[in-house]
Amino acid sequence: MVVRKRIGDLLVEAGLLTDEQLKTALKEQRETKMRLGEFLIERNYITEQQFIEVLEFQLGIPHVQLYRQKIDQKVINIIPQRLAEQHQVLPIRTEGNKLILAMADPLDYFAIDELRMSTGFRIEPTIAAREELGRAIKRYYGLQETVEQISQILQTRETEETKPQQEEEDSPVVKTVNQIIIQAVQMGASDIHFDPQEDSLRIRYRVDGVMRTERSLPPHMQSVIVARIKVMGNLNVAERRLPQDGRVEMDVEFRKIDIRISTLPTIYGEKVVMRVLDLGNTLKEIEKLGLSEHNQQQFLRGIHSSHGVVLITGPTGSGKTTTLYSALSRLNSEDVNIITVEDPVEYQLQGINQVQVNPVTGLTFARGLRTILRQDPNIVMIGEIRDNETAEIAVRAAMTGHLVLSTLHTNSAVNAITRLIDMGVEPFLVSSSVHCIVAQRLVRKICSACSGEYVPSEEESKLLQLHGLHVHKLKRGAGCSECGRSGYKGRLAVHEVLMIDDTLRTMILQRRSDSEYKAYAVQNGYIPMMQDGLAKVAAGQTTFAEVFRVTSKDI
Numbered sequence: 162m163v164v165r166k167r168i169g170d171l172l173v174e175a176g177l178l179t180d181e182q183l184k185t186a187l188k189e190q191r192e193t194k195m196r197l198g199e200f201l202i203e204r205n206y207i208t209e210q211q212f213i214e215v216l217e218f219q220l221g222i223p224h225v226q227l228y229r230q231k232i233d234q235k236v237i238n239i240i241p242q243r244l245a246e247q248h249q250v251l252p253i254r255t256e257g258n259k260l261i262l263a264m265a266d267p268l269d270y271f272a273i274d275e276l277r278m279s280t281g282f283r284i285e286p287t288i289a290a291r292e293e294l295g296r297a298i299k300r301y302y303g304l305q306e307t308v309e310q311i312s313q314i315l316q317t318r319e320t321e322e323t324k325p326q327q328e329e330e331d332s333p334v335v336k337t338v339n340q341i342i343i344q345a346v347q348m349g350a351s352d353i354h355f356d357p358q359e360d361s362l363r364i365r366y367r368v369d370g371v372m373r374t375e376r377s378l379p380p381h382m383q384s385v386i387v388a389r390i391k392v393m394g395n396l397n398v399a400e401r402r403l404p405q406d407g408r409v410e411m412d413v414e415f416r417k418i419d420i421r422i423s424t425l426p427t428i429y430g431e432k433v434v435m436r437v438l439d440l441g442n443t444l445k446e447i448e449k450l451g452l453s454e455h456n457q458q459q460f461l462r463g464i465h466s467s468h469g470v471v472l473i474t475g476p477t478g479s480g481k482t483t484t485l486y487s488a489l490s491r492l493n494s495e496d497v498n499i500i501t502v503e504d505p506v507e508y509q510l511q512g513i514n515q516v517q518v519n520p521v522t523g524l525t526f527a528r529g530l531r532t533i534l535r536q537d538p539n540i541v542m543i544g545e546i547r548d549n550e551t552a553e554i555a556v557r558a559a560m561t562g563h564l565v566l567s568t569l570h571t572n573s574a575v576n577a578i579t580r581l582i583d584m585g586v587e588p589f590l591v592s593s594s595v596h597c598i599v600a601q602r603l604v605r606k607i608c609s610a611c612s613g614e615y616v617p618s619e620e621e622s623k624l625l626q627l628h629g630l631h632v633h634k635l636k637r638g639a640g641c642s643e644c645g646r647s648g649y650k651g652r653l654a655v656h657e658v659l660m661i662d663d664t665l666r667t668m669i670l671q672r673r674s675d676s677e678y679k680a681y682a683v684q685n686g687y688i689p690m691m692q693d694g695l696a697k698v699a700a701g702q703t704t705f706a707e708v709f710r711v712t713s714k715d716i
Contacts, residue, residue: 168198168215168268175215177207198266199291209290210611210641216288222267223287225253226646227297230263231374234301239280242302248272251289251297258282263289263297290641300344300376334389337382342420344375345437346413349651351478353437355390357383357430369605369652370478380429387424387431394422402426408505419507438507447487451653453693455686456599459658463597464488464566470559471597472546474571479602480654481568482507485542488566489513492540500536502529503544518544526551534558543567549585556586559594573690574600574659575678578669592669598659600690602711604703605649611641612701625699628692636701653702655694655712659687 169187172178178186178201190200201207216222236252239260245251249265250272260282264272267286277284289297341364345353350366357363361377378386391398394407407422421436452460463471471488473481486508493499493512504518504526514536516529527550530543534554545568546552559565571577577598581591614634617625625632638648659682661669668678683689694708 168201168212171215171219172201172207172212175219177211177215182206196266196269198268202291210639213288213290216267225263225287225289226640227251227263227289227293231377232301234379237301239282240276241279244276244279245298245302248276249291249294249298250276251294251301253287255282259285261285261287263287263294265289265291265294292643293646296347334385338386338389338393341375342411342418342435342437343413345435346416346418346439351437353435355383355386355433355435357427357432359429362386369647369649370603371605371647383430387433390422390433390435391424394420396422396424401431421505445483445487447491450484450487451697452656452658453688453696455688456656456658456693459660460488460597460599461491463599463658463660464492464564466564466596468559468562468564469596470556470565470567470594472567472569472577472595472599474569474574474577474598474600475602476570476572480652481601482544484599484601484654485566485568486510489540489542492564497539498537499540499542500533500538501542501544502526502533503542527554530554530558534563538563540564540566545569546581546584552581552584552586553590556581556590556594559596560590565594571600573675573679574598574657574687575675575682576600578678579675582669582672588670588672592661592666595661597661599656600659601654601656602690603652603654604694604697604707604711605647606651606653606702607636607704608638608641608644608648608650610643610650611639611648612636613639621705624705625695628695630695630699632699635698635704637704649707653697655690655697655708657688657690657693 169178169183173180173183186201186204186206187197189204190197193200195203198212202209202212213224217224230253232251232253236254239255240250240252248269251263253261253263255261260280262276262284264286265288267288273284273286341353345366348366348368350368351370352367354365354367354372355362356365358380361380362383363377364375365372366375388398391405391407393409396405396407404426405424409420409422411418411420416439419438421438423434423436425432425434447457447461473484475481489499489501489510493510495512498514499512500514500516502516502518506515506517509515516524516533518524518526518529526543526545526547530541530551531554533541541558541563543551543555543565546555555565555567569577569580571580577600578591578595581595582588614636616633617635621635638644640646640648644650662685664681665678668681679687679689691708691712694703694712697703698705698708
């Protein structure tokens with residue numbers, strides 16, 4: 162059992178409060194009826210991190226990061242939801258007759274005694290950040306009721322083939338899926354993964370580009386949850402052997418959310434991935450894309466050309482579409498005719514003619530592109546160049562006086578040249594039409610709430626100096642409840658912008674190698690992506706680890 166010491170005395174001993182401050186705080190706290198620790202944090206006498214550290218180091222109470230804990234639903238059931246919410250506690254695991262408990266205030270002895278009597282376990286408290294604990298309680302107990310209801314419904318059904326189309330909006334399955342989506346939006350997740358395993362249905366979120374397991378559901382719930390998601394996306398519920406794609410629009414917390422749904426048959430059932438697009442955040446001004454001053458000038462020069470191809474390259478999920486829409490938004494005015502052909506149309510822009518690709522009816526990228534070129538456009542946007550036919554039409558359109566914007570999956574800006582030639586586009590067409598290529602990746606931003614300075618190591622300093630960057634202090638996140646203890650919150654892009662000049666056009670005609678293109682470009686002001694990333698490290702926006710994670714280490 163924890164030694165019964167008062168939090169006020171501990172904080173005075175640690176030098177975080179004076180005796181006078183403690184007396185004043187105790188007097189004010191009595192009127193609020195709040196617990197002292199909570200009151201001191203609320204009134205900014207101390208930070209939550211200081212409160213956690215005092216309890217951890219002075220009393221030896223362990224600090225837990227709940228997003229890293231795998232908590233069994235059976236353990237959650239030990240403490241009723243009413244008591245968990247009342248005392249702000251979450252059971253983590255049992256060890257014999259001992260129950261490990263995450264608490265916002267582990268010195269709340271009344272709560273410990275009540276939980277000991279109600280559960281019959283000996284309570285061992287640990288401390289968790291209040292906000293993180295609140296989210297975890299909502300997550301585990303919010304789904305618990307609906308999970309139990311679904312289990313009861315399945316037990317009473319003769320088969321699991323009952324048509325999910327008959328589900329009402331307030332049914333347990335609908336509530337469960339909605340709660341999972343709402344939580345993903347609240348956490349800023351870009352994707353929700355429903356992974357069928359032998360003994361469970363694992364739910365994972367991709368937050369700031371990194372996967373994290375949120376929770377596991379019983380395996381018998383997989384079929385009804387997948388069926389509900391298929392109904393939402395107007396997919397064929399009976400088809401379980403082939404992959405399917407769909408989409409749905411939802412209003413979540415007064416925000417318009419567009420969700421792409423993809424199903425894939427696996428050995429344990431259908432895996433579902435839902436890509437979450439917050440339509441309110443899709444459109445950004447070019448100035449907010451994180452381009453350096455040099456890269457921004459080059460990019461603006463590229464998109465304000467009267468004709469030619471401007472390509473945005475990078476892997477899936479690197480922010481290409483956001484950059485493309487930002488460029489379209491900048492170019493959108495009454496005196497130009499802009500037409501797009503996309504699969505799918507991700508964001509509806511006022512004043513722009515957007516065409517949705519539909520392979521079922523034969524409206525492919527190539528066919529749509531051929532048609533829109535007869536619609537007298539000034540600017541054409543192609544969602545993605547996927548094949549030789551689309552690439553060929555795009556470059557020919559650029560040569561006949563159109564500005565063509567599109568995306569391409571390549572590893573670097575110079576690699577896009579070779580990729581187009583490999584797709585079967587003649588080098589003379591590439592050299593004549595391509596005007597500007599932007600390559601980008603997304604890195605995680607250092608959390609502003611817990612960022613702190615440190616002196617770079619000798620190796621880090623040398624690497625920065627090699628790229629003309631001289632700094633004495635860098636930043637990194639310590640990890641806090643705001644960022645889920647990761648030290649990162651949000652993302653920003655690192656870029657490289659390649660402008661095609663006459664010398665490069667000649668080199669393309671000669672089919673030179675990527676390394677030769679790059680060597681020439683660097684001599685003429687081209688800034689490789691790693692160098693742009695390191696400049697953002699020096700500016701205290703991200704870390705070396707993040708830049709190395711997404712860029713080539715070939716410097």
